[in-house]
Amino acid sequence: MDHTDKISLKVFWEAVEQQLAAYSTDELRAILRAMAQVTPPSGRRAFLARLERVEGAAVAASQVIQQEDLLADIDDLAQEIDVAMQHAEPWEERHEWGEYYDEEDNLGPYEEFVEPLVELFDRAEAAFDYGNAASGSALARAAYQRLFELLRTEDGYGRGVSASDLTGVDADEAAARYLRAVYETEPPARRPQALCEQMRQVPAWQFGPRPMLDDLVQISPRPLPDREQFLADWIAFLRTQSAPSGSDVDAWLREAVRLAQGTLGLEALARAEGQTRPRAYLDWFTALEEEGENQEVLAAAQEALQALPARLPIRAAIADHLCTAAAQLNEAEALRLGRWEAFVAKPTLPRMLDLWDVAADEAERTALMQRAVEHVRDYLAHPPARRDEMIRGDDGLERPAWIGQSVLAHACLLAGDWDAAHHLAAQGKVLGWSSRESHQGLVVAAFLVLLSGQTLGALPSNLAQLWQWGVQYSVAAWSWGYEEEGPVRERLARAYAEQFAAAALSTDRQERFLSWCLDVAQQRVNAIVGNKHRGSYDKAAVLTVACAEVLQLRGDQTAAGALVKDVRSRFPRHRAFQAEMKNALWRMERGQR
Numbered sequence: 008m009d010h011t012d013k014i015s016l017k018v019f020w021e022a023v024e025q026q027l028a029a030y031s032t033d034e035l036r037a038i039l040r041a042m043a044q045v046t047p048p049s050g051r052r053a054f055l056a057r058l059e060r061v062e063g064a065a066v067a068a069s070q071v072i073q074q075e076d077l078l079a080d081i082d083d084l085a086q087e088i089d090v091a092m093q094h095a096e097p098w099e100e101r102h103e104w105g106e107y108y109d110e111e112d113n114l115g116p117y118e119e120f121v122e123p124l125v126e127l128f129d130r131a132e133a134a135f136d137y138g139n140a141a142s143g144s145a146l147a148r149a150a151y152q153r154l155f156e157l158l159r160t161e162d163g164y165g166r167g168v169s170a171s172d173l174t175g176v177d178a179d180e181a182a183a184r185y186l187r188a189v190y191e192t193e194p195p196a197r198r199p200q201a202l203c204e205q206m207r208q209v210p211a212w213q214f215g216p217r218p219m220l221d222d223l224v225q226i227s228p229r230p231l232p233d234r235e236q237f238l239a240d241w242i243a244f245l246r247t248q249s250a251p252s253g254s255d256v257d258a259w260l261r262e263a264v265r266l267a268q269g270t271l272g273l274e275a276l277a278r279a280e281g282q283t284r285p286r287a288y289l290d291w292f293t294a295l296e297e298e299g300e301n302q303e304v305l306a307a308a309q310e311a312l313q314a315l316p317a318r319l320p321i322r323a324a325i326a327d328h329l330c331t332a333a334a335q336l337n338e339a340e341a342l343r344l345g346r347w348e349a350f351v352a353k354p355t356l357p358r359m360l361d362l363w364d365v366a367a368d369e370a371e372r373t374a375l376m377q378r379a380v381e382h383v384r385d386y387l388a389h390p391p392a393r394r395d396e397m398i399r400g401d402d403g404l405e406r407p408a409w410i411g412q413s414v415l416a417h418a419c420l421l422a423g424d425w426d427a428a429h430h431l432a433a434q435g436k437v438l439g440w441s442s443r444e445s446h447q448g449l450v451v452a453a454f455l456v457l458l459s460g461q462t463l464g465a466l467p468s469n470l471a472q473l474w475q476w477g478v479q480y481s482v483a484a485w486s487w488g489y490e491e492e493g494p495v496r497e498r499l500a501r502a503y504a505e506q507f508a509a510a511a512l513s514t515d516r517q518e519r520f521l522s523w524c525l526d527v528a529q530q531r532v533n534a535i536v537g538n539k540h541r542g543s544y545d546k547a548a549v550l551t552v553a554c555a556e557v558l559q560l561r562g563d564q565t566a567a568g569a570l571v572k573d574v575r576s577r578f579p580r581h582r583a584f585q586a587e588m589k590n591a592l593w594r595m596e597r598g599q600r
Contacts (some may be wrong), residue, residue, distance in 0.1 A: 055376070077130050077146065081153045084123050088168075091116050095162035113165050124168055127154060128176045130404040135184045136227075148188035151181060155212040178213040179309065183226040184193050190223055199244035207255065215256055219262055238267040252284055253322075253405050261290050270294040272454055274307075281314055285321045286404070292328040304332040305341060312348055320391075322352035324404045330361075338427060347375075353408035354383050358418060360498045363421060369509060376422035383415045413481035416446040417499075420453050421506055428453070428522060437531040440546070451527055452477035454520045456507060456552060459560045463504050467560070468594040469553040476546070521557070525570070528554050536578050548587035552595050 030038065091492050095116065114121065129156060135147035161167040170178035186205055193201045209218045220241070224231050231237070242263045250256035261284065264272045274295050277287040288311040295304045308329035313324055326349035333341035346365045350358040359379050391407030412431065419428035428450050435447030452474045456463070459470060466474065478499055482492045485595035512520070534540075535547040551574045558567035571592065578584050 011014055027460060032487065039173060077127075077134065077150055078153065079558075080156075081127055081150060084120065084127065085153070085160075088117065088120055088160060091120075092160070092162040092167075095166065097166055104260070114168065114172060115164075117166060117168050120168055121172055121174075124154070125173050125176055128173065128181060132181070135188060141323075143189040143467055144191040147184060148192050151188065153187035154181075155185070159214045161576050177560075179215050179222070180226060182213060182215075183210050183222040186218060187223040187226050187231075191232060195236065195240070198237055199241050202241075203244065203248070203256075205518075206259070211423075217258060220259065220266065221262065235267070242267065252286055256283060257286065261282075261287055265290060265294065267438075270298065270510060276524065277307075277311070285311075285319070285325075287317075287334055288325055289321075289328065289404075292325075296328070296331070301332040301335045304328055305336060305338065308332065308345075318352060318391075320352055320407045321405050323349040326352065341430055347378075350379065351382060354379070354386050354410060354414065355408050356410075356414050357495050357498075359414065359418060359421070360495070360502060363502050364498070369505075372421075372425060372505075376418055377424070380415065380418040380422050380424060380427065383410070383418050387408065387412070387415060411444055411446070413443075413446040413449060416449050418483060420450070421502060423506065423510060424459075425454075425510075425512065425516060425520070426599070429523065432521070436529060437534050438540075440531075441476070443480075443483060446481065447527070448473075449477040449481045450526050452553075453503070455557050456503075457510055457512065458517060458521055459557045461560065463500060463507065467553075467556040468597075469549045469591050470556050472549050473553040476549075521561075525554055529574075533577075536581055536584050539581075541583055544581075544584045544587045545590075548591040551588065552591035571575055 027035070079132075082147075127150070131147050131150035133145050134150060137143065158168060158170050170176070170181075186202065186209075189205050190198060190202055206218045224234075240513065242260065245256055245260040245263065248256045259509070261273070264276050268275070270291070272293040273287060277291045281288050288307070291307060292304050295301075295307065308325055311325050312322060312329070315325070318583055326345045328366055330342055330345035333339075333345055344367050346358070346361045359376075362375045362379060366375050387410070390409070412435075416428060416431055419425075419431060432447045432450035435445060435450075437447070440448030441444050452470075455470055456466065456474050458586065460464065461467075461470075463471075463474070478496055479492075482495050482499070532547045532551055535543045551571065555567040555570050558570065570590075575585065575588055
């Protein structure tokens with residue numbers, strides 16, 4: 008579910024009441040008439056039906072709440088689902104070769120229970136929204152508890168109705184109503200323990216964001232009873248629970264401190280416990296940013312980086328806050344230092360490009376890239392320990408960056424350390440250029456572009472395709488799902504355009520690199536076509552003709568023709584490869600991109 012445009016129920020009702028209070032009766036009639044006027048013909052009956060229901064809405068809601076058979080109806084549906092699950096095996100046998108086969112996520116025989124479940128969730132919602140704090144919350148708590156148990160029920164084939172199947176039911180709001188009902192029906196002394204237990208149960212019935220105390224506040228226009236006392240009790244209770252940074256308990260404690268004590272509380276928490284709760288620093292920075300205190304953010308982030316161990320992954324997020332504040336304050340030196348700290352903590356390709364972008368001139372860019380080369384080498388030589396367990400709501404801030412050799416290859420190329428890039432790529436394999444571990448294809452493509460003497464925007468068609476593949480595969484290697492690849496490719500294109508324009512290779516290096524590229528190309532073509540890797544015939548053809556394009560641009564038409572003729576004659580019976588060579592040559596001749 009998309010939460011970007013969603014507002015809480017509390018905020019919604021407050022806005023509704025504020026709007027209603029601003030209008031007279033005649034004005035409200037005019038608003039309804041205007042709404043009726045823009046109602047499409049197909050929606051007119053539904054509009055009239057809603058108007059007819061408005062007058063009796065409160066009475067109808069009250070009747071829903073008073074229905075003592077709500078829980079009985081849930082139990083009846085549970086029995087029906089149980090019976091259906093007892094007959095799951097015969098159903099699977101009847102439909103084994105039918106429309107449901109091979110669709111593990113299909114509801115199968117349980118589709119008929121979706122509509123009754125949605126109706127029961129609506130009734131539980133009405134019980135919570137329209138009942139008094141005692142009877143309504145008690146009924147809602149019992150109803151939701153049983154409904155959530157139904158959503159956890161599966162047959163032996165893993166089928167059942169889940170929260171995602173219930174169209175029109177907001178699972179996050181349902182969980183918030185249930186937790187608020189738990190809060191309102193527990194005695195004050197038991198609230199922290201009971202609420203913690205139930206908040207931990209939420210992942211069992213719905214997959215979504217971590218439930219937070221503020222969800223309970225925002226789910227109802229009613230004030231949270233005993234709020235101040237509970238916050239004090241909640242903080243004291245959570246401190247007794249042992250939990251790592253980034254866990255549910257850690258997040259709930261930091262939230263409680265923010266709600267109870269504001270920015271000053273977060274500052275005190277960060278300074279006292281920041282080394283064990285580094286996210287407290289981030290909460291503190293966020294609160295300061297909301298208050299527009301950029302100078303304080305800059306100082307606080309510098310303080311945090313001094314306090315936390317080097318190479319701790321979350322230092323990258325802390326440095327990001329520092330950089331945001333420095334940019335707002337036009338503190339260029341602080342911005343450069345922040346970008347470096349973020350890169351040291353997580354030496355990913357996007358963060359290396361941040362270094363490139365923040366440099367004042369070409370000399371500084373080269374110096375930064377050379378430092379990046381050394382750091383990436385050290386990082387790869389001493390990789391961080393992998394942490395396989397996933398924490399609910401994990402945003403990756405405390406996970407180390409797991410990078411490959413392609414990041415080092417980019418660093419060498421952007422530093423203008425061509426010999427280092429050559430040495431690195433020479434150890435690579437001629438197959439598997441599209442894998443996340445390969446970097447040879449990137450370096451070969453970069454060298455061929457450099458040797459062509461052309462700008463990136465003027466490359467011949469096959470060389471342009473080869474370069475595009477090299478960048479694409481290397482970008483995919485670093486991606487962990489937190490950033491889009493497209494913007495990174497665009498940033499790389501700008502960086503390499505600058506780098507290639509400023510590059511100058513000696514004649515000796517040009518000859519050496521060209522000879523190496525041609526040799527690698529021959530080896531790769533032999534490995535692909537000779538071993539009949541048909542899916543890569545186009546790649547072998549593009550590489551071959553890209554080399555010929557470079558030779559042509561360097562004025563060696565004879566060598567270009569001999570290269571193409573040699574490759575084509577080596578595999579005369581490989582018709583699919585010959586077809587790909589024909590296509591690549593046609594693009595070369597036509598100059599199409």
